[in-house]
Amino acid sequence: MKTDTPTFRTRRALAGMAALAAALALAPAAFAQSGGHEYTVAINSMSFDPPPSNLKVGDTVVWVNRDTVLHSVTARDHSFDLRINPGKSARLTVEKAGRFPFDCLFHTAMRGTLVVADK
Numbered sequence: 001m002k003t004d005t006p007t008f009r010t011r012r013a014l015a016g017m018a019a020l021a022a023a024l025a026l027a028p029a030a031f032a033q034s035g036g037h038e039y040t041v042a043i044n045s046m047s048f049d050p051p052p053s054n055l056k057v058g059d060t061v062v063w064v065n066r067d068t069v070l071h072s073v074t075a076r077d078h079s080f081d082l083r084i085n086p087g088k089s090a091r092l093t094v095e096k097a098g099r100f101p102f103d104c105l106f107h108t109a110m111r112g113t114l115v116v117a118d119k
């Protein structure tokens, strides 16, 4: 009799459920963090796509690096500084209103400005 196979399957199933439960537990925290809108800004061919024009405090910008080199999204006043590897993304939740010029530390011709309104 092979009695160890069902036990093995049960263990694997339990491990899978534990991982799923952990993922579900993280989800509400991620939503609670922001509460604002989420926008995606791609980085393509060594330039930033235009940021959203209607950003408000509490909104989140997800930067997606579609290039094959490392980029940064660095505020000139250093209020934010993200490093984004090729094919990866990074999230930035904007916490104060104002104009925030930014560039890429590695390619200084890459520039943009985040304009953030009050809530």
Ligand SMILES: [Cu+2]
Pocket (backbone or CB within 6 Å): 070, 071, 072, 104, 105, 106, 107, 110
């Ligand atoms: Cu760059």
